[in-house]
Amino acid sequence: MNLEQLPVSLLEPAKLTVAAIAGGLGVLLVGPAGTGKTMLAQTTAGLLPNFTDTEREELRMLWCNHIGTTMPECPVFRAPHHTSSQHALVGRRDPKSGRVTPGEVSLAHRGLLYLDELPEFSERALDAITDALLFGVARFYYRDGVSTLPANPQLVVASANLCPCGKLGRKTGTSCVCSADAKERFQRRIAKFEDIFLPVRIDTSCAQLDVRQVIGAQLTTLEAREAIAAARRRQMGRQGRLNAFIGAPDRTRIAWSLSDCGFEDEARAWLSK
Numbered sequence: 001m002n003l004e005q006l007p008v009s010l011l012e013p014a015k016l017t018v019a020a021i022a023g024g025l026g027v028l029l030v031g032p033a034g035t036g037k038t039m040l041a042q043t044t045a046g047l048l049p050n051f052t053d054t055e056r057e058e059l060r061m062l063w064c065n066h067i068g069t070t071m072p073e074c075p076v077f078r079a080p081h082h083t084s085s086q087h088a089l090v091g092r093r094d095p096k097s098g099r100v101t102p103g104e105v106s107l108a109h110r111g112l113l114y115l116d117e118l119p120e121f122s123e124r125a126l127d128a129i130t131d132a133l134l135f136g137v138a139r140f141y142y143r144d145g146v147s148t149l150p151a152n153p154q155l156v157v158a159s160a161n162l163c164p165c166g167k168l169g170r171k172t173g174t175s176c177v178c179s180a181d182a183k184e185r186f187q188r189r190i191a192k193f194e195d196i197f198l199p200v201r202i203d204t205s206c207a208q209l210d211v212r213q214v215i216g217a218q219l220t221t222l223e224a225r226e227a228i229a230a231a232r233r234r235q236m237g238r239q240g241r242l243n244a245f246i247g248a249p250d251r252t253r254i255a256w257s258l259s260d261c262g263f264e265d266e267a268r269a270w271l272s273k
């Protein structure tokens with residue numbers, strides 16, 4: 001699916017996601033079930049800039065030596081289920097043969113890692129993912145040393161409902177029945193991961209999906225890709241790195257990314273929120 005085919009109600013969330021990609025900033029999509037969070041994440045994977053020569057070489061080694069197939073031609077979208085085992089998420093090393101098998105964090109190397117229903121991942125799973133993403137490598141310790149595999153997605157996106165029952169924030173239908181305690185516990189579970197990896201929080205609550213009206217010419221894939229490339233050039237010219245890697249407050253970083261993409265009004269709105 002392309003940006004143009006998304007329901008028009010996802011236009012604002014899509015613009016913010018484009019700005020996040022431009023700045024290399026991770027995104028948490030929050031909102032009730034059925035507001036198009038996964039659809040948006042999948043679509044934006046197709047907007048990620050293509051590999052540099054160095055990345056291509058890293059990927060070639062990873063896929064050829066450890067996965068056994070040819071590397072993908074463009075950034076992949078990986079969306080492990082929250083019930084996936086730790087081995088499936090971060091990989092494993094066979095103690096007998098010494099062979100390492102990549103997990104999702106490595107399969108998503110230089111692509112998009114999407115953690116749907118983030119609060120449903122176990123604490124252990126999130127810790128393991130955190131460790132790999134922080135260092136950009138999955139590490140496998142054994143008696144005589146450590147093996148590593150690259151694990152550095154271009155973008156991390158996660159989704160979360162606002163409460164355990166998933167109905168908080170819904171405009172129509174039955175309303176949320178969760179207690180205040182349950183809601184707080186739910187949001188606390190992802191707080192650490194969000195703090196480290198997901199500086200941009202995008203609310204999709206307003207997006208009541210009506211697939212009859214699509215974004216169309218209001219934001220095309222080509223325009224978005226060009227906006228991302230131009231925004232990155234501006235950031236590199238201004239500060240020598242993407243907005244994700246400068247120490248300004250998060251709100252400023254996303255507003256810069258928005259204005260770098262040419263979304264001036266959105267940038268002002270974001271800053272005045």
Ligand SMILES: [Zn+2]
Nearest residue numbers: 163165176178
């Ligand atoms: Zn609820």
